[in-house]
Amino acid sequence: MNAEPGDKVRLKAGAYRGRRGTITALEAGKLVVRLDDSEQVAHVLASDVTNYSLAARKAWITEPDRAVGRRKGTRLCDRVSVTLRIDRDLWQRFVELEQAGVIEDRTAAINGWLREQLGELSVGEPEHARLNE
Numbered sequence: 001m002n003a004e005p006g007d008k009v010r011l012k013a014g015a016y017r018g019r020r021g022t023i024t025a026l027e028a029g030k031l032v033v034r035l036d037d038s039e040q041v042a043h044v045l046a047s048d049v050t051n052y053s054l055a056a057r058k059a060w061i062t063e064p065d066r067a068v069g070r071r072k073g074t075r076l077c078d079r080v081s082v083t084l085r086i087d088r089d090l091w092q093r094f095v096e097l098e099q100a101g102v103i104e105d106r107t108a109a110i111n112g113w114l115r116e117q118l119g120e121l122s123v124g125e126p127e128h129a130r131l132n133e
Helices: 052-062 088-099 104-118 129-133
Strands: 008-011 022-027 028-034 041-044 049-051
Touching: 008 052, 022 041, 041 088, 049 052
Parallel strands: none
Antiparallel strands: 008 022, 008 049, 022 028, 028 041
């Protein structure tokens, strides 16, 4: 199974290390990757990218009915998968900070922020009164 145009990738080496993009073409044994949030294009080897779409295709073929997240019994800690609706401009700012290296671990950052905010809530005060300020 190989990379295909439209695959979402993260570059692992070179000047664009850490940046994300989309494969637009395959040329002379290299991938042509359009970098997210820019018009820049990188020509890279398949070994120099993490191909998220390819990983998803492989997973779908091997276990199409499997639920999201890690398999039971492989957890390092007790977590749940959640879906959140976040304002587009807020999420874009988050991604920019992540790409700049300010946010190193997405899960740890969000868990820390939630812990901080929940710790500030008073036990006797209705939560909705504080959360909607």
